[in-house]
Amino acid sequence: MSALLELDAISLAYDTPQGLLTIVNSLDLTLERGHIGCLLGASGCGKTSVLRAIAGFEPLRAGRILLDKQVLSTEHKRVDPEHRQVGMMFQDYALFPHLSVEKNVAFGLRRWEKVARADRVASLLALVGLEAVAHRYPHELSGGQQQRVALARAMAPNPELLLLDEPFSNLDIDTRERLAFEVRDILKASGHTALLVTHNQAEAFAIADRIGVMRSGAIEQWDTPFQLHKHPVNDFVADFIRREALMTQRAQAYLRGGEAGEMVIS
Numbered sequence: 580m581s582a583l584l585e586l587d588a589i590s591l592a593y594d595t596p597q598g599l600l601t602i603v604n605s606l607d608l609t610l611e612r613g614h615i616g617c618l619l620g621a622s623g624c625g626k627t628s629v630l631r632a633i634a635g636f637e638p639l640r641a642g643r644i645l646l647d648k649q650v651l652s653t654e655h656k657r658v659d660p661e662h663r664q665v666g667m668m669f670q671d672y673a674l675f676p677h678l679s680v681e682k683n684v685a686f687g688l689r690r691w692e693k694v695a696r697a698d699r700v701a702s703l704l705a706l707v708g709l710e711a712v713a714h715r716y717p718h719e720l721s722g723g724q725q726q727r728v729a730l731a732r733a734m735a736p737n738p739e740l741l742l743l744d745e746p747f748s749n750l751d752i753d754t755r756e757r758l759a760f761e762v763r764d765i766l767k768a769s770g771h772t773a774l775l776v777t778h779n780q781a782e783a784f785a786i787a788d789r790i791g792v793m794r795s796g797a798i799e800q801w802d803t804p805f806q807l808h809k810h811p812v813n814d815f816v817a818d819f820i821r822r823e824a825l826m827t828q829r830a831q832a833y834l835r836g837g838e839a840g841e842m843v844i845s
């Protein structure tokens with residue numbers, strides 16, 4: 580395995596009327612190619628800011644962001660979002676209401692040759708199980724279907740890295756975890772590397788190969804779900820993980836699979 584995404588001591592801050600507000604201070608993270616990473620933490624700890632910085636929407640105050648060894652951001656340099664090979668799926672899905680499912684997915688492929696574009700859209704719709712609704716409009720879909728359109732649209736140009744901001748937050752609680760497993764299967768089937776943020780532990784444990792537990796702009800532990808559960812590095816991580824011990828049976832089954840990440844239903 581090789582590192583695809585590297586955050587090397589990144590710092591982020593916002594200009595506010597009260598002065599410069601530092602949100603993230605010297606954060607490190609390495610995500611392997613083909614892995615699904617997840618930033619997990621309470622509201623306001625800086626998860627979305629980190630995602631936006633990786634997408635190129637926020638400047639760095641210090642540190643470096645590298646994708647496949649290419650420097651995307653430093654304090655002095657910022658590659659434009661559209662030139663980063665990074666796809667982002669937003670919390671509200673941001674689907675185009677006047678475009679059909681098919682056309683939403685094809686949106687980022689406008690420069691592709693017609694036949695190649697149609698093939699790509701068809702294979703993505705098959706992957707996310709939406710062939711039957713290809714001609715419907717977003718308002719004619721369930722929340723889960725809309726989420727899968729948004730995922731297919733983000734995956735369409737085949738970005739090196741997918742960023743997913745609270746991808747399940749608009750769905751009801753019963754649907755969330757099921758879809759987290761479904762999205763994991765889709766990402767694994769397509770071989771995509773992805774980083775998502777959530778404040779929901781069951782979702783994180785359902786989907787991720789690596790989870791970063793965040794507190795106040797820092798990652799306390801970046802590890803496998805199994806290690807986080809069994810060997811938290813400090814009291815904060817231990818409390819955080821145990822506090823949400825109401826994880827569903829499927830997440831627990833995934834954990835029982837240990838390091839291999841296989842689901843063990845017992």
Ligand SMILES: Nc1ncnc2c1ncn2[C@@H]1O[C@H](COP(=O)(O)OP(=O)(O)OP(=O)(O)O)[C@@H](O)[C@H]1O
Pocket residue numbers: 593594595600602620621622623624625626627628629776778
């Ligand atoms: N443009 C901005 N200007 C000033 N402060 C901001 C800005 N964007 C975010 N913040 C602040 O930065 C902190 C981190 O915000 P961020 O959205 O990254 O956190 P988060 O962990 O993703 O939270 P949530 O789970 O609620 O989305 C918060 O205190 C937020 O109020």
